Each structure stands twice: as C-alpha cells, then as structure tokens.
Amino acid sequence: MGVIVVTGIPGVGKTTVMKKAAEGMDIQFVTFGTIMVEIAKEMGIVKDRDGMRKLTLEQQKSLQIKSAEKVASMGNVILDTHCTVKTPKGYMPGLPEWVIKKINPTSIVIVEADPEEIYNRRANDPTRNRDPDTREEIHEHQQINRSVAMAYAALTGSTVKIVFNHDNKLENAVKQAVPVLK
Numbered sequence: 001m002g003v004i005v006v007t008g009i010p011g012v013g014k015t016t017v018m019k020k021a022a023e024g025m026d027i028q029f030v031t032f033g034t035i036m037v038e039i040a041k042e043m044g045i046v047k048d049r050d051g052m053r054k055l056t057l058e059q060q061k062s063l064q065i066k067s068a069e070k071v072a073s074m075g076n077v078i079l080d081t082h083c084t085v086k087t088p089k090g091y092m093p094g095l096p097e098w099v100i101k102k103i104n105p106t107s108i109v110i111v112e113a114d115p116e117e118i119y120n121r122r123a124n125d126p127t128r129n130r131d132p133d134t135r136e137e138i139h140e141h142q143q144i145n146r147s148v149a150m151a152y153a154a155l156t157g158s159t160v161k162i163v164f165n166h167d168n169k170l171e172n173a174v175k176q177a178v179p180v181l182k
Helices: 013-019 033-043 049-054 056-071 097-103 115-123 136-158 168-180
Strands: 003-007 028-031 077-080 084-087 090-093 109-110 159-164
Touching: 003 013, 003 049, 003 168, 013 077, 013 109, 013 168, 028 033, 033 049, 033 056, 056 097, 090 136, 097 136, 109 136, 109 168, 115 136, 136 159, 159 168
Parallel strands: 003 077, 003 109, 028 077, 109 159
Antiparallel strands: 084 090
C-alpha cells in the first residue's frame, strides 16, 4: 500500500473518515504537521507547535524535507495533511514539489462534502477557530484542492480518489475510502 495522502478542507471530516476506514488494518495514521513539530523539537529549534510560525523559510523547507523522508520510511501510512493552504495572499501548496516527491504516495484521497454542510459544521463546532468562509469560498477551495491533487498525482504517478462525506453518511464515506487502503 505505501503512503496514502488524505486531504480535505477544514471541517470536511477527513480525519474521522480515514481513521474509521483504517480500523482493523495494519496502517499507521500520522499528521504531517505533527511530524514536523516532533522533528523541530528533536533539532532543538522549537519548544512547541507555536514556535513553528517563527522559523525561517529555510528552516521550514528543511523540516518539510526531513518530515517527508520520515513519512516515506514508515511503511503503510495514511498521511493526514492539507492539499492547499488558504492564505490572505492566495492558495499555496500544502505539499510543495520537494515534499510530494519524497513522500511518493500511491494514492491521494480528497474528502469532500457539500459547501453548505461544511459551512454548517464549522459554524456549529465551538472547539475550533476556523476561517469564516462563505459557501462560495468553500466550493472554490475544494475545486483548488482537486486541481492541486491532480498536479501532485502527475508528479508522483499516484491516483486521486474523491470521497464524499455527507452529513449523517459516515459509513458511506468509509465504504468509498476502504478500497484505496487495500
């Protein structure tokens, strides 16, 4: 199986879907940002996750490469990460070329839902401080993710699978995701 990248915009439920899909399988579930923080701590350049924002671009790139190499060496892994990151200046790739090539995924799973569903999930989740995107912006972000995921696939020869996680239909989403994990 190798590395499966799972991605989706905040509030879509990517972690919930993929953890449930992987139940009972010999697959590690890891988050790219957590691996980056762990490596940065080992290197002594941060004390906690908040310190990551203060690193130079060179330090960030070095950490991304080290993290990608670690993930690639882990065997069967579901890598939870963001395909793109929405910033005030526009979208940026969550897995730049120097990262996606090292990870070399066998498949990229994009978890999606209707923009209205994501909008409502975000509005009703008091545990998170998410961007106040409109339904149109949520739709746009999902379309950008599709485009970027296909570019990642072109760089690595991986496949792209879109899994729909509609409200109260978790089992349907899991059924869509399971074949990618086998």
